[in-house]
Amino acid sequence: MFWTLIKILLFVAIVLGLAYGAGQVMDSDQTVGLRIFDMEFVLGPIQAIIGLVLALVALWVILKLIGLVIAVLRFMTGDETAIRRFFMRNREKRGLDALLSALIAQAEGDGKTAIAKAEKAHKLLNRPVMTNLLVAQAAEMKGNRELAEDRYKALLSDNRSRFVAVQGLIRAKLDQGDKEKARALATKALDMQPAHEATQNTLLSLQTELEDWSGARKTLLNKKSSGHLPRDVWRRRDAVLALQESDRLAATGELDRAREAAIEANRLSPDLVAAAVAAAQALVAQGKGSYAAKVIKKAWKVQPHPELAAAYAAIEKDETPLKRQARFQKLLRIQPEADESKLLGAELLIAVEDFPAARRALGDLYERKPTVRALTIMAAIERGEGADDSVVRGWLARALTAPRGPQWVCAKCQHVHTSWEAICDNCGAFDTLEWRDPPDSTGPSATQTELLPLIVGSLSKPADPEVVDAADTTVETAPTPSESVAENEKKLS
Numbered sequence: 001m002f003w004t005l006i007k008i009l010l011f012v013a014i015v016l017g018l019a020y021g022a023g024q025v026m027d028s029d030q031t032v033g034l035r036i037f038d039m040e041f042v043l044g045p046i047q048a049i050i051g052l053v054l055a056l057v058a059l060w061v062i063l064k065l066i067g068l069v070i071a072v073l074r075f076m077t078g079d080e081t082a083i084r085r086f087f088m089r090n091r092e093k094r095g096l097d098a099l100l101s102a103l104i105a106q107a108e109g110d111g112k113t114a115i116a117k118a119e120k121a122h123k124l125l126n127r128p129v130m131t132n133l134l135v136a137q138a139a140e141m142k143g144n145r146e147l148a149e150d151r152y153k154a155l156l157s158d159n160r161s162r163f164v165a166v167q168g169l170i171r172a173k174l175d176q177g178d179k180e181k182a183r184a185l186a187t188k189a190l191d192m193q194p195a196h197e198a199t200q201n202t203l204l205s206l207q208t209e210l211e212d213w214s215g216a217r218k219t220l221l222n223k224k225s226s227g228h229l230p231r232d233v234w235r236r237r238d239a240v241l242a243l244q245e246s247d248r249l250a251a252t253g254e255l256d257r258a259r260e261a262a263i264e265a266n267r268l269s270p271d272l273v274a275a276a277v278a279a280a281q282a283l284v285a286q287g288k289g290s291y292a293a294k295v296i297k298k299a300w301k302v303q304p305h306p307e308l309a310a311a312y313a314a315i316e317k318d319e320t321p322l323k324r325q326a327r328f329q330k331l332l333r334i335q336p337e338a339d340e341s342k343l344l345g346a347e348l349l350i351a352v353e354d355f356p357a358a359r360r361a362l363g364d365l366y367e368r369k370p371t372v373r374a375l376t377i378m379a380a381i382e383r384g385e386g387a388d389d390s391v392v393r394g395w396l397a398r399a400l401t402a403p404r405g406p407q408w409v410c411a412k413c414q415h416v417h418t419s420w421e422a423i424c425d426n427c428g429a430f431d432t433l434e435w436r437d438p439p440d441s442t443g444p445s446a447t448q449t450e451l452l453p454l455i456v457g458s459l460s461k462p463a464d465p466e467v468v469d470a471a472d473t474t475v476e477t478a479p480t481p482s483e484s485v486a487e488n489e490k491k492l493s
């Protein structure tokens, strides 16, 4: 605003100055004497000014004529484009000026001016790759999709700009939400430059979104080969993708191939719980129970997990609780101090009705980590040892408000999942689920059930049959270690 005012004032001052100067010259009676060869002229003030302007024009024309003569001479000595260049020079200069203005506007973020100037440069300069690229980028910045797409398509015809054109078209397709086309274009782009990391990432995320697992595995391998992914990370992610492929194959009824993919996933990443479970199931289906046990034990060594225990139980379908308890010793021995081992050990002993041993197996877990599962186990032990119903109900009531223990939690958004997924349901991140305590699973509940132990602890009438049933279920059947807890929870809620 201030600067504009200054400019206006300056302009007015110059006009006034010129007018004043012209007046002074007119008023003075001075003349200019000019002698050319033998002729002598005497010019008045106005004539002198006009003469000066004419002389400047004449000088410009002479310079141009000299340029033309030089161009003709060059043409005659073999430079074929010399004359055309002479006439194009002015046009080129204006084109370059427009180009510069477009670049500056682009850098300033002024999309509208950038497009206008780039279009002007496009008309003046015979450099379609350069000017089309500039128009496309300016249009993209301005959000003018059609123009951008149109110019990127024009850039496809030149070898030098084909890759950048495909990149632009991928962005345009993503913008329109056309993921299938974007994936096809990204595949094409990667064929041109296999080591281009940004394209690898774009393609990979498109492939996982579209559940093209075999394609995603190829891209992942490509990333590893071009040095953009450490070997161990590649193995883990490839395992996750192989597992997803196995799920997809199973869903379409291709069971043999699904099993092979699951076993491969486990081979790539033996400590991936979901892969170990899937591989064990596949091996059991192929009649290789002992291999399945080996797979589970290997994963258990890294992370004891209830899903592994369930898969281990499923290796022998029709065994008695006593036999099962004995067979599980091989698994429990691997990580005897882990919480999961203690919980599982206690559950197996409850199933064979050895309650004192179950209490020993659980140890102080109900105090140290009073989760739903630990407290439900305590209720079952008390019930089995013939404790008063009010005691049993006290444990179960405490279980109602207890933390649920470790869950599948997304490391990125903290969303809790009921089962392991390769892609977070909530934020869509890939392979971010961790088995750990959810961030906020304790604290007062909305229903104030914290008071329940006090209330039910003082009750003397016979226990609610449903609650006793819940304890009985654990005692008598205990289908698989993790199921028993899930069932109790269901009944309690």
Ligand SMILES: [Zn+2]
Pocket: 410, 411, 412, 413, 414, 415, 424, 425, 426, 427, 428, 429, 432
């Ligand atoms: Zn998430």
